[in-house]
Amino acid sequence: MDPNLTKRKIIDYYDQEAEKYTDIYTVPYMEQEFYPANAVRLEIILERLRDRDAKSLLDIGCGSGYPLARFLKAGFDAYGLDFSPKMVERARVLLEREGHDPSRVTEGDIEKRSMLPNRTFDAIVATGVFAHNLDETAAFSNLRDLLSSNGVALVEFRNALMSLFSINRHSASFVWDELLMGDRLPEPLREQTRKFLSDKFDTEVQSVGRKRSIEYTDILARYHNPLTLAELVASHGLKLVKIHYYHFHAASPHLEKSHKQQFWQESLKLERSDDWRAMFLCSAYVAEITK
Secondary structure, eight states, X not given: OOHHHHHHHHHXXXXXXXXXXXXXXXSOGGGSSSOOHHHHHHHHHHHHHHTSOOOEXXXXXXXXXXXXXXXXXXXXXXXXXXXXXXXXXXXXHHHHHTTSOGGGEEEOOTTOGGGSOSSOEEEXXXXXXXXXXXXXXXXXXXXXXXXXXXXXXXXXXXXXXXXXXXXXHHHHXXXXXXXXXXXXXXXXXXXXXXXXXXXXXXXXXXXXXXXXXXOGGGSOOOEEOTTTXXXXXXXXXXXXEEEEEEEEOSSXXXXXXXXXXXXXXXXXXXXXXXXXXXXXXXXXXXXXXXO
């Protein structure tokens, strides 16, 4: 795997999304192309920020700028960066339209220290970022360096544990890689186990959105296990304070496309709850992290 080509494909994916990316926040929930998870996530982040005595904020992976505009409206001295040139362009246009300095948005990558601000922030928001990192050590190191001593980072991760509920090919991968560590098994047990998982979990989930030149499933998008996240962030000199789950699935994921309206309505009823089932029913979470 060529890391340069892998990163280039991720950037190309987000470049193609830039024109309509603000829709995920502004279009009414039930009229969106995909389940309105990002809009739910933004409200979680704003709520957590209100509980903190933060003044300066850096939005890493700011996209087309809508959350950044919300942070500025809420009174934060907020700046944004994104590795997608087209997202940066869109964000600058949006900020200028809202009466803000468009230079608050720059092109940057959490993995590249030279592309990041040479200062610290009271709050850091990183959504749609850590799933795509090739060098996670560099990303966590830079996150730590950017965070003030009493600051908070709100970082989104894709939830690996949902694979235990999804009953599809993601389930097979999770059981094989994370639970069994199947490559360690001796033959012929290893091959029979692989075949069993493949036969049992061969369901594909169809996208509810329009066809794209590059699909999200075509790019690197890592999962993180919430049960081991505290240990992971601690290994990088950080502390996990709390996990906030979102993007509930009220039924099996493969039924979303055929029962979209009911699926979304029932899933939205579950959002913002502290139900223990969130650990398995949610495909993502926001981790509240400090030094």
